[in-house]
Amino acid sequence: MKAAVISFPGSNCDFDMLYALQDFGVDAQIISAKKNDLTGFDAIFLPGGFSYGDYLRTGAIAHFSPIMSAVTQAANAGKLIVGVCNGFQILTEAGLLPGQLLMNATPGFICDEVELEIANPNTAYTNAYDNDDTILIPIAHGEGNYFADETTLDKLEENHQIVFRYVDNPNGSAHDIAGIMNEKGNVFGMMPHPERAVDQVTGNIDGQKFFKSILSGILTKA
Amino acid sequence: MYLAKIYVTYKPSILDPQGEVIKSALHRMDYAGISQVTQGKYFEVKLNAKDVDAATAEVESFTTALLINQNTETYRFDLSLVEDEVTL
Numbered sequence: 110m111k112a113a114v115i116s117f118p119g120s121n122c123d124f125d126m127l128y129a130l131q132d133f134g135v136d137a138q139i140i141s142a143k144k145n146d147l148t149g150f151d152a153i154f155l156p157g158g159f160s161y162g163d164y165l166r167t168g169a170i171a172h173f174s175p176i177m178s179a180v181t182q183a184a185n186a187g188k189l190i191v192g193v194c195n196g197f198q199i200l201t202e203a204g205l206l207p208g209q210l211l212m213n214a215t216p217g218f219i220c221d222e223v224e225l226e227i228a229n230p231n232t233a234y235t236n237a238y239d240n241d242d243t244i245l246i247p248i249a250h251g252e253g254n255y256f257a258d259e260t261t262l263d264k265l266e267e268n269h270q271i272v273f274r275y276v277d278n279p280n281g282s283a284h285d286i287a288g289i290m291n292e293k294g295n296v297f298g299m300m301p302h303p304e305r306a307v308d309q310v311t312g313n314i315d316g317q318k319f320f321k322s323i324l325s326g327i328l329t330k331a
Numbered sequence: 332m333y334l335a336k337i338y339v340t341y342k343p344s345i346l347d348p349q350g351e352v353i354k355s356a357l358h359r360m361d362y363a364g365i366s367q368v369t370q371g372k373y374f375e376v377k378l379n380a381k382d383v384d385a386a387t388a389e390v391e392s393f394t395t396a397l398l399i400n401q402n403t404e405t406y407r408f409d410l411s412l413v414e415d416e417v418t419l
Contacts, residue, residue, distance in 0.1 A: 165397070165398070208402060211345070211346075211403060212348050214346065216348045216349055256345070256402060256403060257402070281346070
């Protein structure tokens with residue numbers, strides 16, 4: 110599997126994501142947001158950080174960076190697109206995922222580890238987890254309050270597009286949403302950071318099965 | 332040249348956490364009569380356009396494309412004709 114990790118000006122989790130992918134044997138490389146071609150990649154990762162300083166709104170400026178037309182093309186072609194934290198915010202701004210991430214309901218940056226439940230275990234991102242697993246994953250965000258109108262939320266529920274939910278909602282997200290995917294299931298975004306929970310030295314390996322799920326999905330398809 | 336003054340605010344249905352925090356501070360400061368505070372964004376954009384209709388269309392276009400997120404925000408703007416800046 111060949112993976113691209115997009116580096117926007119202000120991304121700061123790009124290397125965490127790169128190392129996590131490489132830990133699982135993925136042929137991963139950093140691609141600058143100034144590039145406009147992602148041909149040959151099976152999966153594209155939009156990492157966390159503060160792209161373009163989060164000016165205007167989180168993800169709003171990144172949406173119009175050159176790489177995003179290639180990301181949109183790849184999404185339409187059915188390639189796997191994964192956005193974590195700022196990457197999730199960028200995917201919603203770009204309209205590749207519905208809704209928007211608003212300022213936390215209680216204003217302020219939250220840096221913590223939170224419990225997540227697997228809302229849908231039959232996805233490319235969760236198939237290695239068990240149905241009733243709860244996992245502990247780090248969060249670090251000031252704008253993680255997932256918002257969508259009622260019609261959109263009903264649709265997300267109906268189509269089982271909600272992938273992860275917070276057990277104890279830290280930021281006011283509608284329906285306790287921590288991660289969602291598009292209807293086709295190939296575009297996914299979450300606020301928590303699974304790439305920070307893959308190595309025993311960090312004291313938490315609950316994110317390992319996230320990467321194992323993605324890998325097994327890609328290998329089955331190939 | 333036209334000057335657009337653009338005011339962006341949350342739609343009334345959206346929680347504005349900063350506005351709520353400011354309101355509670357104002358109440359603590361004994362401004363008891365304040366019932367609502369919303370915090371928004373303000374932009375000044377200068378643009379060249381052939382007439383007021385063209386300027387209006389352009390402001391509406393770039394505001395919805397970038398300045399606001401239509402999921403949660405709304406906007407209004409004032410447009411005025413201003414002198415071209417003199418470059419020496």
